[in-house]
Amino acid sequence: MGETHAKATDYDMGTQSIIQTAIGIYCATLLCNNPYTPPVKEIKWARAAWNKACCHHHVNVPHDIALLKLVILYLW
Secondary structure (H helix, E strand, O other), rough: OOOOOOOHHHOOOOHHHHHHHHHHHHHHHHHOOOOOOHHHHHHHHHHHHHHHHHHOOOOOOOHHHHHHHHHHHOOO
16 A cells, blocks of 8 residues: 655645745755755754744644655655
8 A cells, every 4th residue: 555645735724824834935945055955954944944934924833744744845
């Protein structure tokens, strides 16, 4: 059986907004630093992007690895 992946539509509208914002922040981080970064840095930058997106939306939504993967894998 294949592994199922999380989709943005699996989450409520508020979380979807945070996901979109986090993706934009993550993309900007990649472009400003190194688009071919090692996986450890990808997770670190995705976590930072998520925290900044939450701050932007004035909420504190905890992230999990599935949400961070959504942010990271959106580009590819």
